[in-house]
Amino acid sequence: MNTLITDHWSAKRELPGIDCIAFADGNLIMLSIRSYYNPNNQESTISCSPLCDTTIESLLKYDNDIWTLVDAWTSIDYRGGKIYGGDGQMGNEGFIACSDANDDLLWAIFFSQTNPIKTLRIEDRTLLAMNEHDEIKIEINLDTLIDIKITPVK
Numbered sequence: 001m002n003t004l005i006t007d008h009w010s011a012k013r014e015l016p017g018i019d020c021i022a023f024a025d026g027n028l029i030m031l032s033i034r035s036y037y038n039p040n041n042q043e044s045t046i047s048c049s050p051l052c053d054t055t056i057e058s059l060l061k062y063d064n065d066i067w068t069l070v071d072a073w074t075s076i077d078y079r080g081g082k083i084y085g086g087d088g089q090m091g092n093e094g095f096i097a098c099s100d101a102n103d104d105l106l107w108a109i110f111f112s113q114t115n116p117i118k119t120l121r122i123e124d125r126t127l128l129a130m131n132e133h134d135e136i137k138i139e140i141n142l143d144t145l146i147d148i149k150i151t152p153v154k
Contacts, residue, residue, distance in 0.1 A: 002026030004056045008067055009105040015095055016059065017068025017088055021145050022108045026056045029146060033113065046136070046150040068110070070095045073132075076120045081106070085117030085129055096120070096129060096140070107145060114138065114150070 006024050008014040016022050019031040030051040037044050059066055073086040081100040087093055088110065094117045097108035111117075116132040122142070129138040134153060141147035 002056065004060075005108075006105050009097070009099075009108070010103075012067075013070055013072075014067040015070050015088075015097070015108050015110050016056065016066050017093070017110060017112070018059075018066060019112050020110055022056070022110070024105050024107065028054050028056060028059070030054060031109075031148070033111065033150065035113070044152040046152060048148040048150045050146045068093065070097070070110075073116055073118050074120055076122065078122065083120055083122075083127065085120045087116030087132075088112075091115065094131060096127070096138070109140070109145070109148070111138075 002025055004026055005022050019033050021029040031048055032051040033048045035044065035046050068088045070088055071086050072084040075082045075084045078098060084097045086095055088095060092113050092115055094111045094114035095108060096117055098106045100106055114131050114136055117129045118132045119130045121128050125142045127140040127142055137151045137153050139149040
């Protein structure tokens with residue numbers, strides 16, 4: 001099993017700094033996150049969908065500087081481990097990561113444009129997260145991680 005992602009998480013609290021879902025085994029699901037603004041009704045919408053599957057090795061082949069330091073702002077207990085939320089190195093970045101009881105990374109989602117994640121809670125099998133300014137709500141289906149809804153909050 002590839003341990004690049006877990007090694008960076010354990011040693012430095014780093015994640016791939018691109019819109020993706022990263023798994024402990026080195027697999028990634030790239031995410032397409034797009035914002036839309038309708039000037040006619042002044043409403044914003046955000047879409048988040050899977051773009052493609054890849055691996056950490058494939059990304060590192062072309063860019064060995066994809067790692068971003070992350071800092072946890074919040075955490076909640078989950079299945080004997082924790083789910084963390086926080087920021088990346090730039091103010092516009094946010095992340096959510098799930099670890100086991102030994103703090104070994106299971107999966108992480110990095111967002112390049114959400115701002116830091118400051119609150120987390122679980123309702124049924126959905127993880128609900130709010131960003132730093134309470135302007136974006138993120139809903140993640142914990143049974144199907146690619147089922148992500150990002151909603152601007154008015």
